[in-house]
Amino acid sequence: MGSYLAGRLGYAVFVLWGAITIVFVTVRVVPGDPAQLMVGAQGTRQDVEALRHRFGLDRPLPAQYGSYLGEAARLNFGQSLRLEQPAVDAVAQRIPATALLALSAMALAVTASLPLGIVAAVARGSLLDRAVSVVSLVGQSVPNFWLGIMFILIFARTLRWLPSAGIGGLEHLILPAVSLALLVIGVLTRLVRSGLVDVIHEDYVRTAYAKGLALRSVIVRHALPNALIPVVTVAGLQLGHLLAGAVIVETVFAWPGVGRLLVDAISNRDYPVVQVAVLLITAGFILVNLLVDLSYAYLDPRIRYR
Amino acid sequence: MTRRQFLDGALTIAGAAAGASLPIQLGTAAASPAPASRTPAGELKVSLPARIVALDPLGPLAAEEPVRIVAAHVFDSLVVRDMKTRQYLPSLATKWESPDPTTWVFTLRSGVKFHDGSPLGAKDVKASLERMLKLRGPFAPLWAAVDTVDAPNDGTVRIKTKTPLGTMLANASLLSIAPADKMEQAGFFNRPIGSGPFRVVSYRPDNELALEANPGYWGTPPGVRTLRFKDIPEVAARVTALITGEIDLTFALPPDQLAALGKQKAVQIVSTPSYRYYFIWMNIKREPFTDKRVRQAMVYALDIDTMVKTLMQGIARRMTSPIPTTVFGYSPQRPYAYDPRKAKELLAAAGRPNGFDATMIWNPDSGPQDRELAQAFISYWNAIGVRIKDGQAERPQWLDKLLKLDWDMDFQSNGVITGDADFVLRRLYTTSANRMGYASPTVDTLLNDAAATVDQNKRKLFYAQANEIIWDDAVGIYPFELVQAYVYRTGVEGFIPTPSFPTFASVTVKR
Numbered sequence: 001m002g003s004y005l006a007g008r009l010g011y012a013v014f015v016l017w018g019a020i021t022i023v024f025v026t027v028r029v030v031p032g033d034p035a036q037l038m039v040g041a042q043g044t045r046q047d048v049e050a051l052r053h054r055f056g057l058d059r060p061l062p063a064q065y066g067s068y069l070g071e072a073a074r075l076n077f078g079q080s081l082r083l084e085q086p087a088v089d090a091v092a093q094r095i096p097a098t099a100l101l102a103l104s105a106m107a108l109a110v111t112a113s114l115p116l117g118i119v120a121a122v123a124r125g126s127l128l129d130r131a132v133s134v135v136s137l138v139g140q141s142v143p144n145f146w147l148g149i150m151f152i153l154i155f156a157r158t159l160r161w162l163p164s165a166g167i168g169g170l171e172h173l174i175l176p177a178v179s180l181a182l183l184v185i186g187v188l189t190r191l192v193r194s195g196l197v198d199v200i201h202e203d204y205v206r207t208a209y210a211k212g213l214a215l216r217s218v219i220v221r222h223a224l225p226n227a228l229i230p231v232v233t234v235a236g237l238q239l240g241h242l243l244a245g246a247v248i249v250e251t252v253f254a255w256p257g258v259g260r261l262l263v264d265a266i267s268n269r270d271y272p273v274v275q276v277a278v279l280l281i282t283a284g285f286i287l288v289n290l291l292v293d294l295s296y297a298y299l300d301p302r303i304r305y306r
Numbered sequence: 307m308t309r310r311q312f313l314d315g316a317l318t319i320a321g322a323a324a325g326a327s328l329p330i331q332l333g334t335a336a337a338s339p340a341p342a343s344r345t346p347a348g349e350l351k352v353s354l355p356a357r358i359v360a361l362d363p364l365g366p367l368a369a370e371e372p373v374r375i376v377a378a379h380v381f382d383s384l385v386v387r388d389m390k391t392r393q394y395l396p397s398l399a400t401k402w403e404s405p406d407p408t409t410w411v412f413t414l415r416s417g418v419k420f421h422d423g424s425p426l427g428a429k430d431v432k433a434s435l436e437r438m439l440k441l442r443g444p445f446a447p448l449w450a451a452v453d454t455v456d457a458p459n460d461g462t463v464r465i466k467t468k469t470p471l472g473t474m475l476a477n478a479s480l481l482s483i484a485p486a487d488k489m490e491q492a493g494f495f496n497r498p499i500g501s502g503p504f505r506v507v508s509y510r511p512d513n514e515l516a517l518e519a520n521p522g523y524w525g526t527p528p529g530v531r532t533l534r535f536k537d538i539p540e541v542a543a544r545v546t547a548l549i550t551g552e553i554d555l556t557f558a559l560p561p562d563q564l565a566a567l568g569k570q571k572a573v574q575i576v577s578t579p580s581y582r583y584y585f586i587w588m589n590i591k592r593e594p595f596t597d598k599r600v601r602q603a604m605v606y607a608l609d610i611d612t613m614v615k616t617l618m619q620g621i622a623r624r625m626t627s628p629i630p631t632t633v634f635g636y637s638p639q640r641p642y643a644y645d646p647r648k649a650k651e652l653l654a655a656a657g658r659p660n661g662f663d664a665t666m667i668w669n670p671d672s673g674p675q676d677r678e679l680a681q682a683f684i685s686y687w688n689a690i691g692v693r694i695k696d697g698q699a700e701r702p703q704w705l706d707k708l709l710k711l712d713w714d715m716d717f718q719s720n721g722v723i724t725g726d727a728d729f730v731l732r733r734l735y736t737t738s739a740n741r742m743g744y745a746s747p748t749v750d751t752l753l754n755d756a757a758a759t760v761d762q763n764k765r766k767l768f769y770a771q772a773n774e775i776i777w778d779d780a781v782g783i784y785p786f787e788l789v790q791a792y793v794y795r796t797g798v799e800g801f802i803p804t805p806s807f808p809t810f811a812s813v814t815v816k817r
Contacts, residue, residue, distance in 0.1 A: 032702025036709065038366045040444055041720075047442050051366070082367060083511070084360060084495050093511070149542045157546040164546040165538040167513060254538040256512035264357070269702055 004305040012286045019282040034269040078272035087272035098257035102242045105180035117192025140186030148179045148252035165254035176253040184238040195227030236292035346519035348815040349532040355558035362495035363482035369444035374807045381482035381500035394475040407470035412463045421505040428457030433486030470758045476726040503528045503811040529814035555794035561619035578803040580790040581722040586783040591743035601780035603652035607690045609644040622786035628776045630787040632805040635727025635769030639777040649690045661691030664714035669704035673719035727769045
C-alpha cells in the first residue's frame with residue numbers, strides 16, 4: 001500500500017508539472033496582453049511597456065517559465081496581475097464555495113441516480129424504464145445555463161420560493177446545486193441501470209433469489225456492489241465535468257466560486273490566477289481519482305494495492 | 307436630427323457658456339449643501355452591471371465603472387462635478403485659484419477626518435496624486451503635464467504644471483484622496499479608509515460589498531445606514547432580484563428587459579443621457595477609406611433614426627456630434643441624412659461604383675445591443691454594395707488589433723470618463739495619437755490649444771471648431787449616444803440619475 005501510494009504521488013507530481021507547463025504556454029500563446037488590457041485604450045505605449053516590465057512579461061519566455069517553476073516549487077505562485085492579492089489567495093478564497101456547490105451537486109446526483117437506475121433495471125423495458133431513460137437523457141442534453149435561467153424564472157420570479165442569486169443559507173444552494181446535478185444524474189442513472197442489468201442474470205443473483213431473499217436485499221446486498229465499480233469511476237470523472245459546469249452555473253446564480261474567477265482571469269489574461277486555478281483543479285482531480293481507485297478495494301475485496 | 311434635439315444641444319451650449327467663468331475660478335463653501343439634520347436609516351441594495359474588481363481608486367483598475375462608483379462613496383475628491391449645472395463644486399477643496407496658467411492652488415476644508423478619525427490634510431492629497439502617477443493607472447496620462455505637487459501648509463495644495471492644464475478640475479474630480487501614511491501598507495485597499503459618506507464594513511469579492519454611513523462625515527449625512535453592492539452578473543437573475551426585492555436598484559439593462567420591467571408596478575425607471583456613445587472608425591490609412599467621399603458614403607448609408615427606434619428602444623439617442631451632448635465641449639453638427647442614393651453617388655465619384663470588401667472588428671463586450679447593431683450596419687452597407695465582413699473577436703484580441711491599427715473598420719462604445727472633450731478628442735484624434743490614421747494639423751493645433759488653455763470659454767470655442775472638422779471629414783460614424791436607464795423599486799427616493807457613475811448618498815428607502 002505504501003509503495004503504491006508513493007508511486008501515485010510521483011505520478012501526481014508529473015501530471016501537475018505537465019498541467020503547469022501546458023497552461024503556462026497556452027495563456028501566453030493566445031493573443032491578448034494583460035498589460036494592454038489593464039491600461040486599456042487610453043494608455044500610451046510607454047505605460048503598457050512599464051506595466052509589462054513590472055509584471056516581468058518583457059523577459060524571454062524560457063526565463064519566465066524557469067523562474068515560475070522555481071517559485072512554484074516553493075509554493076509561491078505570484079501576485080495576481082489585477083486583484084490586489086497573491087494569486088493563490090484569490091483562488092483559495094473561492095474554493096469553499098465551489099467545493100460546497102460541486103459536492104452538493106454530486107451528493108444530489110448520486111442520491112437520485114441510484115434509486116432511478118435500480119427501478120429502471122428491475123423493471124427493464126417497462127414504461128417506467130423508458131420514462132427514466134428519457135428524463136436522464138434530457139437532463140444530460142439541456143444546456144445548464146438555460147436550465148439555470150428557467151429555474152430562476154420559475155422558482156424565484158414566479159413562485160418566489162427561492163432566492164435568485166448569491167450565496168447564503170441552504171435556500172441559496174438549492175437552485176445552483178440542482179442545475180449542476182442534472183448534468184450528471186443522466187449519466188449515473190444509465191450506468192447504474194446497465195451495471196445492474198449486466199449482473200442481474202448472473203448465477204450468484206439467481207442463487208440469492210433461490211435461497212429465499214427478498215428482491216430488495218438481492219439488489220442492495222448482492223447485485224448493486226458489483227455494479228458499482230463503473231459508477232464510482234464515472235462519478236469521480238464526472239466531478240471534473242461538474243467543475244466545468246460550475247463555471248456556467250456560478251455565473252448564472254452569482255455564486256462566488258473558482259469557476260467565475262477563472263473565466264474572469266482568462267478574459268483579462270491574469271496569467272498567475274489562471275495558472276494556479278488550473279493547478280489546484282488538477283490537484284483536486286488527481287486526489288479524487290486516487291480516492292476512487294482506493295475505494296475499489298473496499299467495493300471489491302479481490303482488489304489489493306501493493 | 308429633429309428640431310427638438312437641436313434645441314437641446316443649443317441650450318446645453320448656452321448654459322455651459324454662461325456658467326463657465328473667468329480663468330480664475332473660485333469655489334465657495336456655501337455651494338455645498340449645509341449638513342442636514344437627518345439620521346441615516348435603513349438599507350439600500352444595489353447591483354452594478356459589472357463586478358467590483360478592486361477597491362483601489364488610484365490603482366491600475368481605477369477607470370473601471372464599479373471601482374469609480376465605490377470610490378465616490380468611500381472617498382472624497384477635491385472637487386465634484388454638479389451633473390445639473392455641469393459646474394465643479396467644492397468638496398475637499400473649499401476654494402481654488404489659478405494665479406498663473408501653470409499654477410493651481412487648492413484650499414482644503416478644515417476638520418475633515420478619515421474613517422479612522424485621523425485628520426485629512428495636504429500631505430494626503432499629495433500622496434494620493436503621487437501614488438496614482440507611480441502606478442501608471444489609467445488616469446495617469448491625464449496628469450502628464452504635472453511638474454510638482456507640494457503642500458506649503460496643512461490646508462493648502464499647490465500643483466505646478468509644465469504647460470497650462472485646462473482639464474485640472476475635471477481631473478481633480480476623479481482623484482480620490484486616501485491617507486498618506488496608510489495607503490502603501492499591504493492589503494490597505496482590500497478594506498480601504500477614506501473620508502467619504504460611507505465606510506467599508508466588509509468586502510467579499512464576487513459576492514457583496516457592504517458599506518455603512520460614516521457618522522463623522524463632514525457633508526450631508528447619507529440617507530441610508532447600510533449600502534450593499536450585490537454582485538449578480540446574469541441579467542435574468544438581476545431583474546428577478548429587483549422584482550422580488552432582493553435588490554432595490556440596478557441599471558444598464560437591455561431594452562427587452564426594460565420593456566418588461568416597465569409593466570411592473572413596484573418598479574420605476576428613470577433615464578438620462580450618459581457619457582457613453584457608440585462609434586465606428588474607418589482606418590484612414592487604408593484604401594478605400596483614404597477617400598473622404600467613401601467615408602461619407604458609409605455614413606449616408608445608415609438609417610440611424612430607425613435603428614434608434616427599433617433596436618435601441620429608449621436606451622440611445624441619435625448622436626449629433628463626435629462627442630455626446632453631456633460632455634464639456636459638445637457642439638451640435640449638421641446631421642447626415644439617411645440617403646443610400648447619395649451614398650452610391652459618392653462611392654461612384656470615388657471610383658468605387660461596385661463597392662468594396664472590408665472587415666469590421668468589434669468585441670462582444672462593447673455595450674447594449676452590440677451584436678444586433680453590428681449586423682444592422684453590415685446589412686445597410688450591403689444595400690449600397692459595400693460588403694463588410696463581421697470581424698467579431700474576444701476583447702483581448704480585439705484590443706490588440708485595435709491598438710496596432712490592424713483593421714479596416716472598428717465598431718465600439720466609449721465613455722468620456724472625465725466628462726471633458728479632451729479625454730476623447732485629444733487622446734484619439736491627434737496625429738500623434740494615431741488611433742485611426744487621421745492626420746489634420748488644424749485639428750492637432752485646436753486640440754492641443756484647448757488642453758493648454760485654462761479659460762473654459764476659449765476651450766469651448768476650440769472644441770466647437772474641432773468637432774466640426776472631425777464631423778465633416780467623417781473620420782468616424784457617430785450613430786448613438788447611450789441613455790442610462792436606472793431601475794429601482796418603489797420606496798427608493800431621492801436618487802439623482804447621472805450620465806455616469808451614479809452615487810447613492812442622497813437616497814433614502816421607505817418600506
